[in-house]
Every structure is written in structure tokens, then in C-alpha cells.
Amino acid sequence: MLPSMIKRQTPSRAMVYLSPLLALALTLVAGILLFLIMGVSPAAALHAFFIEPVSTFYGLTELGVKASPLILIGVALSLGFRAGVWNIGAEGQLIMGGLCGGAVALFFYEKTGFYIIPLILIAGVSGGMMWASIVAFLRTHFNANEILTSLMLSYVAGLFLNLMVHGPLKDPEGYNFPESRLFSESALLPTMFEGSRLHIGFLIALIVVVVGWVLISRTLLGYQIKVMGDAPAAGEHAGFSRSKIIWITLILSGGIAGLAGVIEVSGPIGQLLPTISPGYGFTAIIVAYVGRLHPVGVLFAALLLALTYLGGEEAQISLNLPVAVTGVFQGLLLFFLLASDVLIHYRVSFNNKQMVAS
Amino acid sequence: MNTSSPYLLELKGMSKAFPGVLATDNVDLQIKPGEVHALLGENGAGKSTLVKMIYGILKPDAGSILFNGIPVEVNTPAHARELGVAMVFQHFSLFDSLSVVDNISLGMDHDNDMHELAQQITELSHRYGLPLDPQRHVYTLSVGERQRIEIIRCLLQKPKLLVMDEPTSVLTPQEVEKLFITLKRLSEEGMAILYISHKLNEIKALCSGATILRLGRKVDSVKVEDESAQSLAAMMMGKELKNIAHPKQAELGEVRLLVNGLDLPAKDKTGIALQGINLEVRSGEVVGISGVAGNGQDELLAALNGEQRSAQASSIEIEGQAAGRMGPNERRLIGLASVPEKRLGHGAVPDMNLAENSFLTAFKRLGLIKNSLIDSIKTSLFADKIIQQFSVKTPSSDVPAVSLSGGNLQKFIIGRELLQDPDMLIVAQPTWGVDAGAAQTIRLELRELAAKGAAVLVISQDLDELLEISDRIGAICGGKLSRFYPTSDITIEQVGMLMAGVCIEEGVLNVA
Incomplete structure (x- = not known):
């Protein structure tokens, strides 16, 4: 007989919070197997992957650099996911934010002024919001699935950035390379420690965590988001507007993703390139789920996923492992997390008769 | 063979x-x-x-x-x-x-x-x-x-x-x-x-x-x-109840809810369109709407409580105010409370706890928001008050709604609406799936609310229940509402006719 899945009456509450740790443990086990198959010493590989990158102060600051966009987008996406709004195009909103902010930075090239950085950040947020508002419009007016539209718009954004750095925003003295000029000093985010790349974007990310936490747990808007995600009909009964929530969550997540993008270009990157993100917008989806859609959980999950980026680089350098290891680790983590979540809510039965009777 | x-x-x-x-x-x-x-x-x-x-x-x-x-x-x-x-x-x-x-x-x-x-x-x-x-x-x-x-x-x-x-x-x-x-x-x-x-x-x-x-x-x-x-x-x-002890006619007050020729197109292909709905509910009375499931009950409730707005403001009047274009919260503020048929997912959010669920419909009327943050202390106190006054069996207000039995959750939802002192209550299937004891409590609460001067409208498929608690009764069939008759003058068979969409006026029944 075929096995079947039966919904559990009451899913264990403790397991809901423990499942990210369980998934992490399973990822490590799978990673060890993977390294053995590849003929690499698992101990050396895991050391290179998880310990080496954070064994120095510089390593820790780099972790903060990688984690900042993940924290920002992770918090933003978890608000939308709580409302049942599946914006998986944060990558595109990040790119548009970076592009708009970058364009402003280039506009003020070789100018100085305290006002430049705020203007750049505002431009970045607006770029992300504008990109996400297309998704919101298509969803509320034509009922177009936001999963598809937001994902497709990510590719459009990527190509548009390419077009810009090949064309109008190309460095005039750059020997025809598809890159913009390097931003001038007053368009770069100040760093927090001498000799590191950790910039004030990390502080902004921490502020967003706190604001996100208060928003989701204490405000009427957060309440509406949760109700609309759990029981839309109850939300309508209470007089909440579905399309209002769709607009707000998309604009909010688009804006924060745009902020993450502009923080990247005027932080660690310092210019516009054809590619400004190693997939932060997509990795943030994993971050949001590993963090249980809670801003504080997202903070820790973002640090963990940031480590996989650093560890992947380290493993490339010291063990000659392919760059795909990072993606494999991230994928394994999400896979095991989703699998344990399914088993928290359902149990497997090999007895079909019982299934029918229940 | x-x-x-x-x-x-x-x-x-x-x-x-x-x-x-x-x-x-x-x-x-x-x-x-x-x-x-x-x-x-x-x-x-x-x-x-x-x-x-x-x-x-x-x-x-x-x-x-x-x-x-x-x-x-x-x-x-x-x-x-x-x-x-x-x-x-x-x-x-x-x-x-x-x-x-x-x-x-x-x-x-x-x-x-x-x-x-x-x-x-x-x-x-x-x-x-x-x-x-x-x-x-x-x-x-x-x-x-x-x-x-x-x-x-x-x-x-x-x-x-x-x-x-x-x-x-x-x-x-x-x-x-x-x-x-x-x-x-x-x-x-x-x-x-x-x-x-x-x-x-x-x-x-x-x-x-x-x-x-x-x-x-x-x-x-x-x-x-x-x-x-x-x-x-x-x-x-069910026909076992031949003789019903009719409730004493309460003092009728002013018209609290008035529906004038309300038309509402169906939302989708399987929905029911409401046609020419006329209805009047006065202070102090319980009005019952019977009907076989799927004849427009859900649509009627949504039209009355504001989940579905009507084209014309004047087609629904609440306390004399044209309310057809108002949303649920505006209608709540002028005194209309409602309890939908489906408890989990419509009347309450399954995975939220009782305190959070008490906030769902009460936050405006009871002022549960302070400095634009949710006043969680006041909300918990309100939830505890509901649990206590309506004998909801639950360890605390911290348990999710989904863990309560149907009867207990219904007591909680009805309690949440009643403790907001509504001037008018619309309730669908108030005792569906509720055990006999809790059902009796709920019916008594509804009568008591009317006795205190509120207008109560009950939409139910349970005919016995409607005959027991309503002062006047009618039926909905195919999105049309019948005329209403005093419960004391009507028999089960005649209500059956109304439910089947037969006009009583055509010589079969001579009342009112």
C-alpha cells in the first residue's frame, strides 16, 4: 500500500521552534557525506566552512557585511509571508534599489555634502518600492499570482541593470568595461571600524529588526497581517482590506529590499556592476523561513546563511571545492527545514484504511 | 442468482x-x-x-x-x-x-x-x-x-x-x-x-x-x-415539535435595521444573487430567517454586516443611517454586531489565541489600541471577562481558538459580540454543532439581548430553534426573502412552504 500523509491534531509547539536546529544538524550530516564522496576530509571541510571564516575580527565584520542585506530582506519578506503574500522577487527589488541609489550617487559624482547619502538611501528605497508596486498592482487589479510576477520582474530588473551599466551609466574612462565610475567618498556609507568593510548598513539592519518586531507583535497593522495570512475570511469579517494588506506588505518589502540593494552598492561594492548581489534576495527567502518568520529569528538565520557565503569562499580557496558548495549547503538547509516542518504538521501512515476513516 | x-x-x-x-x-x-x-x-x-x-x-x-x-x-x-x-x-x-x-x-x-x-x-x-x-x-x-x-x-x-x-x-x-x-x-x-x-x-x-x-x-x-x-x-x-411554546411578545421599539429592496449580484458562478430583499428588525424582537442551506444565507449575512457592500447606501439603514456603503467596522461603531456561521476561519482565527481573537471585532468599539499599539493588558482582560461570563471551558485566554470545542468557541464568539453591548445582532446558525446545554444557554442569551432592547436577527437552518426563539419568522429561498409572519400564527408546514419558495399569500394561509 502507498504511504499517506495524515494531518496531526496538534503539532508540537516546541518542535516548530526546534526544527531549524534539527535542519541544521541534518544539513551537517548530509554535508559530511557529501565531502566524503568528494574525497575531502569532512573535518577540514567543516572547519573551513564554519569556523575559519569567523576566527578573526575581520572575519566577524565580513559576516556582518554579508548578513546586513539578508537581515533586511529577511525581515521584510517575513512580514509579507505572514500575510500570505508570496513576494519571491526581492532580488529584483534589491537590484532596482541599488540601481536607483547608484544613479543618484553618480549624479553627485565629485560633489560633497551631508545630504548625499540620505538622498541615495531614499532613492534606493523608492526604486525597490516602485518595482514591488508593479507586482501589487497586477495582483490587486488582475489577480495575477505574485509568485510569478515578482520572480519574472527579477529577471527584468537584472537585465535593466545590465543595460544601464553597458550604456548611460558606464564609466567614461573605464576602457569600455560594463561598470560605472567608482562612487566618490561622500556617496559611500561610512564604515564602523578602521580596516574593515562593516558599514552603518548593519546598524540600519538591526534597527529594522526591532521595528519589524514591534510592528508584527504590537501594532494593528501587524495584527491585520497575521489575520489575513491565517484566515482571510476572518479578516474580512473584522473589516480589514485584503488589497490594502497586499499593497502595504509589497511596498514595505520592496522598499526594504531596495534599501538592502543601495546599501550594497554604496557600501562594500562602491560602484554599479552588472551583478550587484550573489542572490541575497533569494537566499533571504531561506532566511525568513529558517528564522520562523520572526524578526529576531531572522537575525540569527541571516548570520547563519551569511556564514555559508563566507564558508563557501573559504572552501574554494583552501580546499579547491567548487563555488556551488555554497548553493548546495543553502539548498540542503531549506530542504531539511521544509521536510521537518511537513513532519511536524503531518505524520506518515502506511495504513490506507485508517486514513479514510479519519 | x-x-x-x-x-x-x-x-x-x-x-x-x-x-x-x-x-x-x-x-x-x-x-x-x-x-x-x-x-x-x-x-x-x-x-x-x-x-x-x-x-x-x-x-x-x-x-x-x-x-x-x-x-x-x-x-x-x-x-x-x-x-x-x-x-x-x-x-x-x-x-x-x-x-x-x-x-x-x-x-x-x-x-x-x-x-x-x-x-x-x-x-x-x-x-x-x-x-x-x-x-x-x-x-x-x-x-x-x-x-x-x-x-x-x-x-x-x-x-x-x-x-x-x-x-x-x-x-x-x-x-x-x-x-x-x-x-x-x-x-x-x-x-x-x-x-x-x-x-x-x-x-x-x-x-x-x-x-x-x-x-x-x-x-x-x-x-x-x-x-x-x-x-x-x-x-x-424535523417535525416532532408540533406545539411550540411561543415567547412572549416583547415591547417593540424603534426600527433598528431596515433593508429596502436590496439587490446584490452573485460574487461568482456558484454564488446566490440577492433579489429585492426587504426586512425590518425592531428593538426588542428576535426575527428568524429559515431556509435550506445554500439559498443565499451567507450572502445575506455578508450584505448586512458590511463584508459585502451594496451599490446604494440607502438600501440598508442601521439606526436610521444609510449604511449600504459602509464597511464592517463603520457598521460596528453604530451598533451592529454579527456572528458568522463558520466559526473557525470566519468568526475566529484558528491559530490565534483567545485574547487575540477577542481583539478581532472589538478593537474599535472598546478602544483596545493605545498610542497606536495594541493594548494587550486591556485585551486580555476583555478575553477573561468573556471566558468568565459565558462559562467558556478553557485553561486560559492564551490557548489557540482551534483547540476549543465547537460549543465553547461559539460561546466565546457570541460572548465577544454581546459584551460590546450591540444595539443589533445578526447571528447565523447560532447553535450548529453545539451540544444541547450550550445551545440552550446561547438561545437564552439571544432572548435576553432582545429583552434589553436590542434587535436580533437569527439566520438558521434549524427550524425548531427558530420557532422557539423568534417573534417573527420568514424564509430565504433562491436569494429572495419571503414575507415575515408572527411565529405564534404559523405552522411547521407553512414555514416549509416558505422555504420551498411557495408564496403563502396565494390562499393557503391567511395571516397578517
């Missing part, structure tokens, strides 16, 4: 219990070859459980199934199909991305030549007026066409008995007409049909015999031609 039995299928003493409920209790049923037999009953009467036992999906706890007079034990649907039973389910099991012929082939017990199968499908579809192109993909088909696939899938097995579970609930009136022509044709050719429904006019139009179930028990088996729609309704809804 024992051919002495006049019946194709005979059920004797079928019983099936689920945890906490006896779904069918000692039910008998007989169907002759070529007969269209109705299985009639309200939601939860045990119809689906009974046919699932016939089709081998559920195993009966007691009772026997006789096929052509021979006792059989039906263990699996495949076994049922071998015996000649075919079933069209309410929810189709089709693959959207496959063609009609692929879908049918997948559901067959044996392998088939696809070309031959396609020919058979075309042939059957011509013969029974079920136009269907075997090569079309399912996603391009309407709901009615999809149902034809299921019917043809059944007919290919050349069954002796066709079971149809509420086949018209997803169809438009035109599609229903076509379906009936097909079914009559099949019956003329000697196929027996067991037709499950709670729609009386369909049963009058199609069936020759009917077995009526109520609360898991068989009420009666009748010839449909001997019965009227209202007598069938009375059997279905």
Missing part, C-alpha cells in the same frame, strides 16, 4: 460511528432497478457516510448490504465497481493538464486502447446528450463539462446503479436542466440512480422515491409524487 428480490440494492440497519458522533444509525434503504431515488437530508444528516459505505470507502460498524437480494461485503471502491455501482463525487478528481481521454483511462481498473476509448467516449456522449470532445484538455473545460467526464467515466463501466453526490451544487441552472435530461434517459434504460441532495425542487422534478435522513437516522421512505416540497422540507428539518 436470487432474482426473487424486487430491489437492486437493499441496505439493512446500516450504522457507522465516528469518534464522538453516530454518523448513521440503523438506516434502511431500498432501490429498484430503473428507479431514481433521492437521499434527502440537511448538512451532516449522514448522507455522505451512507453512500461511502455503499461504495466501499467506509466500512460499516453494523448492518448489511444486499445486491440483487444477495448479501455482499463491499471492501473497496474497485469491488463496488465490479458489483455495478458507479459514483460521481461532488469534488472531481481530474488532472487539469491531461486530455479527457487520458483522464478517463487513468481512472479505469483495466488497461485500454486509447483510440477505442476515445471512440466509446464520443459514442456515449452523443447517445446521452453529454457533448464532450475526448481530445480537449481538462483545464479548458467548464465545471459542467468536467462533470460530464466523471459521468461518462462511470457510464463506461456499464453500471447498474449510479450514485450522484450533490451533482448540481456546482452547476448553473441551464447545466442542471441538461443533466436532468441525461439522468432521466439513463433511468428509462433501466439504470438505478441514487441522487443525493437537499434541494427539494430538484427532487420533485427528478426522483420517484426518496429516503429522508435526519441526524443520522432514517425519518421515512416515501413516494415523491405523494409528497409536496413543504412536506419533504418538514421531514428533513
Whole structure:
């Protein structure tokens, strides 16, 4: 007989919070197997992957650099996911934010002024919001699935950035390379420690965590988001507007993703390139789920996923492992997390008769 | 083969219990070859459980199934199909991305030549007026066409008995007409049909015999031609209460809720359009709206509580204010509270705790927001007050709504609305699925609210309940509201007529 899945009456509450740790443990086990198959010493590989990158102060600051966009987008996406709004195009909103902010930075090239950085950040947020508002419009007016539209718009954004750095925003003295000029000093985010790349974007990310936490747990808007995600009909009964929530969550997540993008270009990157993100917008989806859609959980999950980026680089350098290891680790983590979540809510039965009777 | 039995299928003493409920209790049923037999009953009467036992999906706890007079034990649907039973389910099991012929082939017990199968499908579809192109993909088909696939899938097995579970609930009136022509044709050719429904006019139009179930028990088996729609309704809804102790007419005050010729188009194809609704509920009275499920009750509640806004502000007046364009919260602020039929997911959010659920409809009227943050202390206190005053059995206000029993959650939801001192309460199915004790408490609370001067409107399928608590009663049928009559002057049969959409005015009843 075929096995079947039966919904559990009451899913264990403790397991809901423990499942990210369980998934992490399973990822490590799978990673060890993977390294053995590849003929690499698992101990050396895991050391290179998880310990080496954070064994120095510089390593820790780099972790903060990688984690900042993940924290920002992770918090933003978890608000939308709580409302049942599946914006998986944060990558595109990040790119548009970076592009708009970058364009402003280039506009003020070789100018100085305290006002430049705020203007750049505002431009970045607006770029992300504008990109996400297309998704919101298509969803509320034509009922177009936001999963598809937001994902497709990510590719459009990527190509548009390419077009810009090949064309109008190309460095005039750059020997025809598809890159913009390097931003001038007053368009770069100040760093927090001498000799590191950790910039004030990390502080902004921490502020967003706190604001996100208060928003989701204490405000009427957060309440509406949760109700609309759990029981839309109850939300309508209470007089909440579905399309209002769709607009707000998309604009909010688009804006924060745009902020993450502009923080990247005027932080660690310092210019516009054809590619400004190693997939932060997509990795943030994993971050949001590993963090249980809670801003504080997202903070820790973002640090963990940031480590996989650093560890992947380290493993490339010291063990000659392919760059795909990072993606494999991230994928394994999400896979095991989703699998344990399914088993928290359902149990497997090999007895079909019982299934029918229940 | 024992051919002495006049019946194709005979059920004797079928019983099936689920945890906490006896779904069918000692039910008998007989169907002759070529007969269209109705299985009639309200939601939860045990119809689906009974046919699932016939089709081998559920195993009966007691009772026997006789096929052509021979006792059989039906263990699996495949076994049922071998015996000649075919079933069209309410929810189709089709693959959207496959063609009609692929879908049918997948559901067959044996392998088939696809070309031959396609020919058979075309042939059957011509013969029974079920136009269907075997090569079309399912996603391009309407709901009615999809149902034809299921019917043809059944007919290919050349069954002796066709079971149809509420086949018209997803169809438009035109599609229903076509379906009936097909079914009559099949019956003329000697196929027996067991037709499950709670729609009386369909049963009058199609069936020759009917077995009526109520609360898991068989009420009666009748010839449909001997019965009227209202007598069938009375059997279905329960007729044991002949003499009702009518509540004392309270002092009637001003009109609190007034509906003037409200029209509301259906939201989707299976929805019901409200037509020319006129209604008046005064301070101090309980008004009851009866009706068979799916006749516009949900739509009426949504129109009145503001979930669905009407085109004209003046079509609904609350406390003398034109409220047709107001949303739920604006209507709440001027005193209208409502309790929807579905508790989990409509009246309450399943995964939120009781404190959070108490906030859901009360935050505006009780001012549960302070400095634009949720006042969680005040909210918890309110939840505790509901739990205490309405004896909700729960360890604390911190448990999720989904963990409460139906009766307790209903007490909580009604308590949440009543403690906001509404001037007007609209409640749908107030005691559905609630145990007898809690049901009595809820009814008393509703009467008491009216006695305190509020206007109460109860929309219910439980006729006994409506007759017990309402001062005036009417019915909704096909999205139209009947006139209302004082409960003291009306009989169950007359309410049955109203529910079947028969106008009482036409000489049958002379009241008011």
C-alpha cells in the first residue's frame, strides 16, 4: 500500500521552534557525506566552512557585511509571508534599489555634502518600492499570482541593470568595461571600524529588526497581517482590506529590499556592476523561513546563511571545492527545514484504511 | 442468482460511528432497478457516510448490504465497481493538464486502447446528450463539462446503479436542466440512480422515491409524487415539535435595521444573487430567517454586516443611517454586531489565541489600541471577562481558538459580540454543532439581548430553534426573502412552504 500523509491534531509547539536546529544538524550530516564522496576530509571541510571564516575580527565584520542585506530582506519578506503574500522577487527589488541609489550617487559624482547619502538611501528605497508596486498592482487589479510576477520582474530588473551599466551609466574612462565610475567618498556609507568593510548598513539592519518586531507583535497593522495570512475570511469579517494588506506588505518589502540593494552598492561594492548581489534576495527567502518568520529569528538565520557565503569562499580557496558548495549547503538547509516542518504538521501512515476513516 | 428480490440494492440497519458522533444509525434503504431515488437530508444528516459505505470507502460498524437480494461485503471502491455501482463525487478528481481521454483511462481498473476509448467516449456522449470532445484538455473545460467526464467515466463501466453526490451544487441552472435530461434517459434504460441532495425542487422534478435522513437516522421512505416540497422540507428539518411554546411578545421599539429592496449580484458562478430583499428588525424582537442551506444565507449575512457592500447606501439603514456603503467596522461603531456561521476561519482565527481573537471585532468599539499599539493588558482582560461570563471551558485566554470545542468557541464568539453591548445582532446558525446545554444557554442569551432592547436577527437552518426563539419568522429561498409572519400564527408546514419558495399569500394561509 502507498504511504499517506495524515494531518496531526496538534503539532508540537516546541518542535516548530526546534526544527531549524534539527535542519541544521541534518544539513551537517548530509554535508559530511557529501565531502566524503568528494574525497575531502569532512573535518577540514567543516572547519573551513564554519569556523575559519569567523576566527578573526575581520572575519566577524565580513559576516556582518554579508548578513546586513539578508537581515533586511529577511525581515521584510517575513512580514509579507505572514500575510500570505508570496513576494519571491526581492532580488529584483534589491537590484532596482541599488540601481536607483547608484544613479543618484553618480549624479553627485565629485560633489560633497551631508545630504548625499540620505538622498541615495531614499532613492534606493523608492526604486525597490516602485518595482514591488508593479507586482501589487497586477495582483490587486488582475489577480495575477505574485509568485510569478515578482520572480519574472527579477529577471527584468537584472537585465535593466545590465543595460544601464553597458550604456548611460558606464564609466567614461573605464576602457569600455560594463561598470560605472567608482562612487566618490561622500556617496559611500561610512564604515564602523578602521580596516574593515562593516558599514552603518548593519546598524540600519538591526534597527529594522526591532521595528519589524514591534510592528508584527504590537501594532494593528501587524495584527491585520497575521489575520489575513491565517484566515482571510476572518479578516474580512473584522473589516480589514485584503488589497490594502497586499499593497502595504509589497511596498514595505520592496522598499526594504531596495534599501538592502543601495546599501550594497554604496557600501562594500562602491560602484554599479552588472551583478550587484550573489542572490541575497533569494537566499533571504531561506532566511525568513529558517528564522520562523520572526524578526529576531531572522537575525540569527541571516548570520547563519551569511556564514555559508563566507564558508563557501573559504572552501574554494583552501580546499579547491567548487563555488556551488555554497548553493548546495543553502539548498540542503531549506530542504531539511521544509521536510521537518511537513513532519511536524503531518505524520506518515502506511495504513490506507485508517486514513479514510479519519 | 436470487432474482426473487424486487430491489437492486437493499441496505439493512446500516450504522457507522465516528469518534464522538453516530454518523448513521440503523438506516434502511431500498432501490429498484430503473428507479431514481433521492437521499434527502440537511448538512451532516449522514448522507455522505451512507453512500461511502455503499461504495466501499467506509466500512460499516453494523448492518448489511444486499445486491440483487444477495448479501455482499463491499471492501473497496474497485469491488463496488465490479458489483455495478458507479459514483460521481461532488469534488472531481481530474488532472487539469491531461486530455479527457487520458483522464478517463487513468481512472479505469483495466488497461485500454486509447483510440477505442476515445471512440466509446464520443459514442456515449452523443447517445446521452453529454457533448464532450475526448481530445480537449481538462483545464479548458467548464465545471459542467468536467462533470460530464466523471459521468461518462462511470457510464463506461456499464453500471447498474449510479450514485450522484450533490451533482448540481456546482452547476448553473441551464447545466442542471441538461443533466436532468441525461439522468432521466439513463433511468428509462433501466439504470438505478441514487441522487443525493437537499434541494427539494430538484427532487420533485427528478426522483420517484426518496429516503429522508435526519441526524443520522432514517425519518421515512416515501413516494415523491405523494409528497409536496413543504412536506419533504418538514421531514428533513424535523417535525416532532408540533406545539411550540411561543415567547412572549416583547415591547417593540424603534426600527433598528431596515433593508429596502436590496439587490446584490452573485460574487461568482456558484454564488446566490440577492433579489429585492426587504426586512425590518425592531428593538426588542428576535426575527428568524429559515431556509435550506445554500439559498443565499451567507450572502445575506455578508450584505448586512458590511463584508459585502451594496451599490446604494440607502438600501440598508442601521439606526436610521444609510449604511449600504459602509464597511464592517463603520457598521460596528453604530451598533451592529454579527456572528458568522463558520466559526473557525470566519468568526475566529484558528491559530490565534483567545485574547487575540477577542481583539478581532472589538478593537474599535472598546478602544483596545493605545498610542497606536495594541493594548494587550486591556485585551486580555476583555478575553477573561468573556471566558468568565459565558462559562467558556478553557485553561486560559492564551490557548489557540482551534483547540476549543465547537460549543465553547461559539460561546466565546457570541460572548465577544454581546459584551460590546450591540444595539443589533445578526447571528447565523447560532447553535450548529453545539451540544444541547450550550445551545440552550446561547438561545437564552439571544432572548435576553432582545429583552434589553436590542434587535436580533437569527439566520438558521434549524427550524425548531427558530420557532422557539423568534417573534417573527420568514424564509430565504433562491436569494429572495419571503414575507415575515408572527411565529405564534404559523405552522411547521407553512414555514416549509416558505422555504420551498411557495408564496403563502396565494390562499393557503391567511395571516397578517
